[in-house]
Each structure stands twice: as structure tokens, then as C-alpha cells.
Amino acid sequence: MSSHSTVSLKDQILNGIIKENTIFKLALSLCPSIAVTNNLKNGVFMGGAVLFVQVMVNMTISLMRNVIHPKVRLPIFMLVISGWVTVTQMLMAAFAPDVYAKVGLYIALIVAFASILARAEMFASKNSFLPSMADGLGMGIGFLFALTTISFFRELVGKGSLWGFPIIDTKPVLLLILPAGGFFAVGILMAGFNWINARAAAKAAAKAKAALATR
Amino acid sequence: MEATKKEHELIVSVSPHVKSEETTSRIMWTVSLALLPAFLSGVYFFGLKALFIMALCVLSSVIFEALYLKVVNKKSVIGDGSGFVTGLLLGMNMPASLWSFSPFTVHVPIIASFVAVVITKQLFGGLGYNVFNPALIGRAFALISWPRAMTIWMAPTASVLAMDAKTTATPLGILKEAGMSELIKVFGDKVSLYEHLLTGNRAGSIGETSAIALLIGGLFLLYKKYITWHIPVSFLGTAALIAWVFGQKGALFAGDPLIHLFSGGMMLGALFMATDYVTSPSVRKAQLIFGAGCGALTMLIRLKGGFPEGVMFAILIMNCFAPLLDRGFRSKVFGAVKTAKEIKK
Numbered sequence: 001m002s003s004h005s006t007v008s009l010k011d012q013i014l015n016g017i018i019k020e021n022t023i024f025k026l027a028l029s030l031c032p033s034i035a036v037t038n039n040l041k042n043g044v045f046m047g048g049a050v051l052f053v054q055v056m057v058n059m060t061i062s063l064m065r066n067v068i069h070p071k072v073r074l075p076i077f078m079l080v081i082s083g084w085v086t087v088t089q090m091l092m093a094a095f096a097p098d099v100y101a102k103v104g105l106y107i108a109l110i111v112a113f114a115s116i117l118a119r120a121e122m123f124a125s126k127n128s129f130l131p132s133m134a135d136g137l138g139m140g141i142g143f144l145f146a147l148t149t150i151s152f153f154r155e156l157v158g159k160g161s162l163w164g165f166p167i168i169d170t171k172p173v174l175l176l177i178l179p180a181g182g183f184f185a186v187g188i189l190m191a192g193f194n195w196i197n198a199r200a201a202a203k204a205a206a207k208a209k210a211a212l213a214t215r
Numbered sequence: 216m217e218a219t220k221k222e223h224e225l226i227v228s229v230s231p232h233v234k235s236e237e238t239t240s241r242i243m244w245t246v247s248l249a250l251l252p253a254f255l256s257g258v259y260f261f262g263l264k265a266l267f268i269m270a271l272c273v274l275s276s277v278i279f280e281a282l283y284l285k286v287v288n289k290k291s292v293i294g295d296g297s298g299f300v301t302g303l304l305l306g307m308n309m310p311a312s313l314w315s316f317s318p319f320t321v322h323v324p325i326i327a328s329f330v331a332v333v334i335t336k337q338l339f340g341g342l343g344y345n346v347f348n349p350a351l352i353g354r355a356f357a358l359i360s361w362p363r364a365m366t367i368w369m370a371p372t373a374s375v376l377a378m379d380a381k382t383t384a385t386p387l388g389i390l391k392e393a394g395m396s397e398l399i400k401v402f403g404d405k406v407s408l409y410e411h412l413l414t415g416n417r418a419g420s421i422g423e424t425s426a427i428a429l430l431i432g433g434l435f436l437l438y439k440k441y442i443t444w445h446i447p448v449s450f451l452g453t454a455a456l457i458a459w460v461f462g463q464k465g466a467l468f469a470g471d472p473l474i475h476l477f478s479g480g481m482m483l484g485a486l487f488m489a490t491d492y493v494t495s496p497s498v499r500k501a502q503l504i505f506g507a508g509c510g511a512l513t514m515l516i517r518l519k520g521g522f523p524e525g526v527m528f529a530i531l532i533m534n535c536f537a538p539l540l541d542r543g544f545r546s547k548v549f550g551a552v553k554t555a556k557e558i559k560k
Contacts, residue, residue, distance in 0.1 A: 170319070171318070171320075171361060171364070172360075173326070173360045174359065174360045174361065174362070175356055175359045175360040176360075178359065180359070184334070188334075191338075
């Protein structure tokens with residue numbers, strides 16, 4: 001067993017949301033985070049799809065980890081991932097066809113997401129069922145959180161609406177729902193996320209120091 | 216006693232050791248002075264609205280810069296005047312019609328100033344580190360975000376105090392939509408068209424219309440050696456050449472280069488925007504290519520693109536290549552040893 005098994009499940013989930021957030025920290029999978037986030041609905045559905053695939057893949061790989069020959073592990077991982085992506089695609093096409101029409105292409109592209117293959121290779125293939133599920137949940141929720149924040153910001157500022165309902169009545173900043181504005185939005189939110197984290201870390205460090213001093 | 220002590224004090228510092236009277240703030244205020252003729256012509260032709268827009272841009276640029284520096288605990292550099300110049304250039308690149316309360320468009324210059332100073336300049340590390348010309352990014356942001364408001368052009372007003380003016384198309388807009396013969400018809404004849412373009416008595420952004428006022432400012436900067444001829448001449452030369460060769464539809468070598476040189480933001484761009492120290496190359500040969508690239512892209516957008524005017528996008532695109540061009544044309548270091556690869560050649 002690897003060293004990961006000593007980490008509690010809660011920490012394993014939080015790791016994917018904050019410390020190794022796919023978009024804001026690792027800066028992976030930026031293509032969908034810019035392409036599909038021009039409205040909240042698309043962003044949430046895309047994030048949800050990734051969350052589902054990530055959890056399912058991690059669970060499947062973790063269960064299969066003792067029967068996969070190391071030499072063929074990557075093709076097997078890809079097969080498992082594409083299998084679950086196909087399931088997601090079919091579910092979405094059946095239950096949310098209007099969203100699927102817009103983000104369908106990017107759902108198919110989940111197969112090629114670095115973050116999903118990386119978690120299968122680095123984590124699920126070396127850890128038991130529950131930690132792998134927690135890891136998948138954390139990474140997926142982190143991704144969903146990032147996509148929701150980005151698309152919330154872009155739709156509100158760029159179109160003045162949320163989930164399709166008009167909210168602000170003035171002329172919005174049109175640039176933000178255009179592709180170029182996606183870079184602006186991701187950059188600004190990434191900076192904000194890291195700024196808040198850095199401040200929290202500094203506060204925690206100061207607290208630890210104070211606790212040490214009083215002892 | 217105090218004075219002699221100071222005189223003999225030794226200053227220990229890293230190179231460069233050359234001492235000069237030139238400081239960033241001195242350069243910035245000289246550039247502002249060079250912009251004065253264009254500023255005055257803008258106020259003369261577009262009235263108080265133009266003055267208000269430029270004042271709003273300058274004020275918000277300076278205030279946003281001060282606020283940002285305060286938030287991140289950096290030393291205030293407001294005195295160096297670069298925020299002032301950015302705001303002024305941004306204001307000169309906006310239509311005067313933005314000063315309007317119904318429909319409300321006064322927020323456009325304010326947000327554009329924020330994008331210019333905070334996002335384009337400070338977030339990249341402040342003056343000297345920005346990749347793109349801040350004023351132009353501010354304008355591009357505004358143009359793409361509020362395409363309607365940014366393209367309502369006021370006709371020049373008869374009196375400075377007039378707050379109402381009818382809107383009209385810019386000469387380049389007419390050229391794009393209706394063609395050359397229509398453009399000449401609007402202004403009467405060709406001589407009158409040139410006259411309007413040179414003096415600035417035409418629709419357009421506040422500071423771009425008067426070719427003469429901009430040329431006076433540009434020549435002043437050349438005389439003070441704050442800019443060199445390389446970028447403006449290659450910029451305008453390439454644009455004129457392309458306008459002459461391809462300017463006329465259906466016939467080669469029949470276009471009118473003067474109309475293209477004196478209309479739109481060509482003069483303002485070539486003399487004041489493309490020559491920005493930070494975002495243009497500093498090697499002379501690279502500057503020639505940089506200017507030629509700006510001119511060629513401008514004419515490509517004007518003749519074949521969807522926008523009637525392309526100076527802004529051309530300069531922004533070439534801004535990306537400035538470091539690459541500088542590296543490609545780096546001068547040989549005196550006394551440097553040749554590498555094995557160079558000897559083989």
C-alpha cells in the first residue's frame with residue numbers, strides 16, 4: 001500500500017478541491033473551462049459530467065488494480081475511461097438533450113482529460129476502494145466548483161443573466177462570454193483563488209507559531 | 216560642511232553607471248506635451264464631451280493605479296506620469312459620444328481604464344513589464360464589449376460648448392460601406408476631403424482625427440530624440456505602399472495612399488502607440504520589421520477584414536512579436552567569441 005492510505009477520507013476529498021484543484025491549482029483541462037463556461041447551465045452540467053466520470057473511473061480502476069498487468073495498464077485505463085464517458089454521453093443525451101447539443105463535443109473530450117488519466121494512474125491503481133472513491137470525489141468536486149465559479153462569473157458579467165434568467169438590466173460586458181473573455185475570467189478567478197488560499201495559509205502559519213510560542 | 220560631505224559620498228551600485236537627466240516621469244510628461252496639439256484639436260472639434268471623456272479616462276486610470284498599488288502594498292509610482300499618459304491615450308482613442316447618460320455609456324471609459332491600467336499593466340508587473348500597450352487593450356476591451364456604444368461617431372461640432380451633435384460615419388466607415396466615389400461625394404471633392412482629414416474636421420475618435428496636430432507632436436518627439444524614425448516611417452510606408460497597390464478594387468497600383476494615411480487612427484497609432492518603449496522592439500532593424508508588420512496588418516484588416524479600422528489590432532498583434540524580433544536581430548557583442556556553429560557557416 002502507498003503512503004496515501006494514512007490520509008483520512010475527508011482530507012483526501014479536500015485535497016482535490018483545494019490543494020490540487022484541477023483548474024485553479026494544476027491548470028489542467030483549461031480547454032473546456034474556457035469553451036463551455038459562457039453560461040452557468042453548461043458549466044454545471046460539464047462539471048457534473050466530469051465529477052461522475054472521475055468517481056466511476058477511480059472506483060473501477062481501484063477494484064481492478066490487482067488484475068491489470070502493468071504493461072498494458074494505460075490502454076486498460078483508457079478503455080475504462082471511454083466506457084464511462086460513453087455512459088455519461090448517453091445519459092445526458094437522454095435526459096438533458098438541449099445542454100448535450102451544446103457541450104456534447106466536450107463531453108466526448110473528457111476521455112482525453114489529463115486529470116482523469118492522471119488520477120487513475122497515480123492514485124486509483126495503487127489504492128484501495130474507499131480512498132480512490134474519495135479522491136475521485138474530491139477531484140471531481142474541485143472541477144465542478146471551478147467550472148461553476150467561472151461560468152457563474154462569465155454569465156453574470158457577460159450576459160447579465162444566470163441559468164438563462166435575466167438578472168442585471170444594464171448593458172453587460174459582452175467580451176466575457178466571448179472566447180477571449182474566457183481567458184480573462186479564468187485568469188482573474190485563478191488569481192483570486194490562490195490569493196485567498198495564500199492568505200488562509202499565512203493565517204494558519206501565524207496561528208501555529210502563536211500556539212508554539214504560548215506553549 | 217554638509218554639502219562637501221555629500222559631494223564626496225560614494226555611490227556603490229550595479230551597472231549601468233551612465234547618469235542622465237532623463238527619468239521616466241520626464242519622458243512621460245514630454246509625451247503628454249507632444250499630445251497637447253491633438254488634445255486641443257479633439258476638444259475643438261468635439262466640444263466639452265471630448266474633454267470630459269479624456270478627463271474621465273485620465274482620472275480613473277490614475278485612481279485605479281493608486282488603489283491597486285495600495286492594495287498590494289507596492290510603492291506608489293503615480294508621480295511617474297505613466298498612468299496619466301495611458302489614460303490620456305485611452306481617452307483620445309474613444310468616441311466623444313460616449314459622454315451620454317441615456318443610454319448610459321459613461322461607465323465604458325471607466326472600465327476600459329481599469330482594464331488598461333490594472334489588468335494589462337499592473338498585473339503583468341507594472342510599467343516596463345507589460346506585453347501589450349495598455350491603452351490599446353483598454354480600447355479593444357471596450358470595443359468588443361460594447362460594439363454599439365464604441366462606434367457611434369459624432370460629427371464635428373460648430374462650437375466647443377455644444378453638447379449635442381448629430382452622428383455620422385467615419386471616412387473609413389464610408390469607404391468600407393459605400394466605396395471611394397461616395398466618400399469623395401460626401402466631402403465635396405478630393406481636395407476638400409484631404410483638407411478635412413488633415414485638419415481633423417471629421418468623425419472619429421477624439422484624438423485621432425487631426426493628422427497635422429499629431430504630426431506636430433510626433434515631430435516634437437523625434438526632435439527631442441524620444442522616438443526614432445524607424446517605427447513610424449516603416450509603419451506608414453508599408454501602409455501607403457499597400458494602399459497604393461491594392462487600395463482600388465479591381466485595379467492594381469490605383470489606390471489612394473493619402474486617404475489611408477490620414478484617416479482612422481493611422482497617425483496616432485504610428486507616432487504614439489506603436490512607438491511605446493515597453494511594447495516595441497529596441498533594436499533598430501527589429502523596429503523596421505515591427506513597423507512594417509503593423510502597417511501590413513492594418514491594411515489587411517482595412518481592405519479585407521470585417522472592421523473598417525485595423526490600427527489597434529495590428530499594433531496589439533505585433534506587440535506579441537516585439538521580444539522575439541528583439542532576440543532575432545540582437546546586435547553582435549563586440550569582442551564576443553564565435554560559436555562553433557557560426558564559424559562553420
